Amino acid sequence: MDERAPVVVVRPAPDVQELPLVYDSPHSGNDFPADMNAAVPVSVLRRNEDAFVDALFGHVTALGAVLVKATFPRTYCDANRSEQDVDPGVLDGDWDLPAAPSEKLIRRGAGVVPVKVHGITDIYDRRLTAKEVKYRLDTCWRPYHRAVETELDRLYESYGGVWHINCHSTRARGNKTDPDGEADRADFILGNWDGTTCSAEFLALVEDFLSARGCSVDVNWPMKGVELVRRYSDPGANRHSLQIELNRKNYMDEARIEKNEHYAVTEALLADMNAVIANYVKSRSQV
Numbered sequence: 001m002d003e004r005a006p007v008v009v010v011r012p013a014p015d016v017q018e019l020p021l022v023y024d025s026p027h028s029g030n031d032f033p034a035d036m037n038a039a040v041p042v043s044v045l046r047r048n049e050d051a052f053v054d055a056l057f058g059h060v061t062a063l064g065a066v067l068v069k070a071t072f073p074r075t076y077c078d079a080n081r082s083e084q085d086v087d088p089g090v091l092d093g094d095w096d097l098p099a100a101p102s103e104k105l106i107r108r109g110a111g112v113v114p115v116k117v118h119g120i121t122d123i124y125d126r127r128l129t130a131k132e133v134k135y136r137l138d139t140c141w142r143p144y145h146r147a148v149e150t151e152l153d154r155l156y157e158s159y160g161g162v163w164h165i166n167c168h169s170t171r172a173r174g175n176k177t178d179p180d181g182e183a184d185r186a187d188f189i190l191g192n193w194d195g196t197t198c199s200a201e202f203l204a205l206v207e208d209f210l211s212a213r214g215c216s217v218d219v220n221w222p223m224k225g226v227e228l229v230r231r232y233s234d235p236g237a238n239r240h241s242l243q244i245e246l247n248r249k250n251y252m253d254e255a256r257i258e259k260n261e262h263y264a265v266t267e268a269l270l271a272d273m274n275a276v277i278a279n280y281v282k283s284r285s286q287v
């Protein structure tokens with residue numbers, strides 16, 4: 001692990017009214033640790049990265065929100081998985097923690113320590129050891145979750161409610177290992193785990209805004225959210241988490257991992273969307 005912190009938390013400046021609103025970007029990091037020892041080049045690993053998503057949401061602190069972002073790559077450790085999403089049967093050495101391998105891990109190699117890129121390309125030409133998987137949980141997964149949970153709990157205590165946007169991007173189309181196959185994806189995919197991680201009102205606020213701006217929007221398909229929206233949400237107690245997936249075609253050249261000609265338009269659209277979200281949060285909480 002290099003010396004950079006695995007997670008960066010950016011809070012509003014002192015002269016900005018704080019809101020109980022937290023954004024997090026778990027997949028935009030690209031500091032590749034020296035101990036990763038992958039069999040494929042960084043250019044291939046970065047296909048799994050939600051490149052530029054932390055930058056696209058960088059303005060939210062000016063609205064009063066907190067932004068939490070990972071600096072470690074998603075292929076090294078995926079903070080949007082349960083820490084139990086491990087298959088001890090494929091590790092060298094004994095795994096002495098609880099394990100509950102998900103269908104995503106078994107079918108696509110996409111557990112808390114991924115072993116495939118996009119369900120197809122093997123990341124390693126060796127077996128991972130139990131020791132290195134534990135090390136990645138200790139140095140990446142736990143600090144990241146501690147940061148998200150701390151911010152959500154702190155704001156909830158102060159304001160009696162908290163809203164959380166879990167930020168991602170998605171390929172313009174998947175492959176045969178994805179639930180939607182090779183179909184073209186919508187401009188935005190919103191996920192609240194089939195209605196369980198945020199109120200219908202909050203989901204509708206974001207969906208209606210994007211639709212009114214001419215964007216195509218899918219809800220809970222082909223992604224509905226994973227660990228970060230599930231773990232800290234409780235809509236009945238006024239804790240709301242919503243996953244947002246941006247279609248990468250609207251801001252980047254996926255092959256080159258460079259901003260494309262649509263980047264500025266998407267950044268401006270997100271700024272408008274996040275201002276609407278901030279106003280809503282202000283109206284629904286004791287700010």
Ligand SMILES: [Zn+2]
Nearest residue numbers: 027050168169
């Ligand atoms: Zn993501």
